[in-house]
Amino acid sequence: MAIDLDLPPRQSEPAGPTPITITRDYSTPDKVFRRGVQASGLGVFLLLVAIGSFLAWSGWPAFQTAGWGFFTHSGPVQIGSHANFGVLASLTGTVEVAFVAMIFGAPIAICTALFLSEYAPLKTRRSLIAMIDLAAAIPSIIFGLWAFFELQPNVVGLSTWLSRHLAFVPFFKVSSPPLNASIFIAGMVVGIMIVPIVASICREVFSLAPAGEREAALALGASRWQMIRTVVLPFGRGGMIGAIMLGLGRALEETIAVSIILAGSYKVTGQILQHGGSTISQLIAINFNQSGGALGVHDLLLCGFVLFLLTLVINLAASAIVNRSRSGAGVDL
């Protein structure tokens, strides 16, 4: 890096000393250091490229066999002489689980973030924030255990209740009775798991709402909720959307908790309350050990590639939204 001292030439003084240019000449150890550090940066870049390319490369045989039918078929299907595999049911299941998760998780997360940034007493705020952060650290398999043994028996009652009394809602219809191991339950636990992620970002975005406008709202006689509605939420809208998309990325990829809950069936269904359904990551995790089944390794790797692309797009979009909203919200009064 060269430090240029380009001083503007002075017109009045004809013959001053010529401005000097300081260039920085790196010594050999510095060059080694810079090259090494740059190499590690390059390594991270290559790692991401390697993830994408190896998954694509090893999933390619499956795509060759199945063609675009990979995206339009569900589960192992026999086409002509050879068995094909389609990911459609798992793809829709993934989206359904993520959708249910957002329905449950996003409101709770936004309320939690509001509580942490606006309502919580200052003395307990730090420990409450630490506790929500801790929830992000609890391994997903423990959430899965809890959901399987504690949440599921209770939610089955709720599912029964919903299916009995709200069956006119298309999603709540049930055609085959067992109501455990459903997409609904899996989505619920994933929703709880994404709360700390969404809440943590939302809390930061909310705390960036300018103090001047908050005080102006309060001085005009707004109640706390009116202040939040007119100042905090509009200022944090972009960050909130980004945070929810990040949570969505997490919900799409969640593997183990979903695998413990979901039974796994290759059928596209909109009936989320009943037994069955699968997600892409659950499909990979469950079917991996079965060798020689209808699902070859390459099918699973192609599924992995699809999941990788899906989360990559969503996470990049979300981070762009979060960052843009932050730089825009920096207008303090």
Added chain:
Amino acid sequence: MTPDAITQTAPEGVLVTTTSASTQSAPTHRPQRADGTPAGDSPQPPVPPAPPTPRRLPTPIRPSAFGADDLLVLVGAAISSLCLVWIVFYQLTSLSGGLGFLICWYLVFLGLTWFGTAQFVERQVATDRVVAVVVVSAAMLMVGIIIFIVGWVTYKAVPTIHWSALFTKDQKVFQAADPNALSNNGVFHAIIGTFEQVMLAVLMGVPFAVATAIYLNEVRGFGSRTVRTVVTAMSGTPSVVAGVFIYSMLILTHVLNYSGFAASLALVVILLPSVTRVVEEVLRVVPSGLREASQALGAPEWRTVWSVVLPTARSGVVTAVLLGVARIVGETAPLLFTAFGSQVINWNAFSKDQGALPLVIWSDVRQAQPVLIDLAFQAAFVLMALVLILFVLARLFSRPRGRGGKRRKARPDEDDFMARIFIPVPIEESESR
């Protein structure tokens, strides 16, 4: 600023005025100067100033204030909604389901709270109150779930633990019919596996991550913006994808067998972006004056980073590593494809299948054996204890020490990066610098 903070600045509503003896007899007198001389120009002898007497302003009306009567409204609403919902729910429509009952109760409770509050204050205040109830209850629900999970795993695990067996034995000799199954089996093989895999991942990943963070923050230069985006993208990589990536690259091509080492490579993929991001953030708060002082003394760049920047950021880097370990120690999905899991003790992480705590939970809980489920809970307890310990350690390290080794109290925003490692995207990008 919250309304509380505003009211804290003038808590009593007290106005201190200086009044003289003469003005006390005539309250409508003109205001006086602070030194006691009359404001007018009439030549009166100076009166010695009387001690200031506090004058109370009328108590301000604060809509956010929460008193005993408000509490009474809440309790009344809770009880009456419970009764109402109980009658409608169980007696009239004979519905069922505990959770459905709770949800209905909560909704009716919100409605009754609104009506009750709106009886004696304005409707805006009632809305404010109901929103406060919703926000507080959602946050309490989340906190309650966390406490419940931690307590529940402990409660399920501890009564069945045979401590000596848990930490010394594997599940090689497991037989369901064995009456002493719990004292003959343990999770030692999994503890060894987790320990070795995480250690290897830290040894490989942390220098890599720190170097990348130095590149992003200290050296910068060509491509650092791209690398930052790549780190962002990688931190959102699904953990299961990290597993299948290592599987497709190394195991499918027979470079490696299933082993703890392959598992640690998959864990590096997860550890690397998270630690990089936190370390970068920590490096950013190192005062640039220190760097400039070092360079002004003639130190080369590597020397500045090694002897000035990194030692200054040491506690933050340690926090980043501890949180990264807490993150990867519970990862299950990548290990399925790499370590594969094993029921016997395998000290060598480089040769064969190796167990790990999450894998033991995963494989045991799917068996129909009550003893294995007990063992799964014991493994979950050990795993959760590990995560909790790492988290507490990270919090301790994230508080910077003041002079003389005395811990000073951290500002509320000082350990905000605690959660970052679990969250897939950096909060602060280069724009906010």
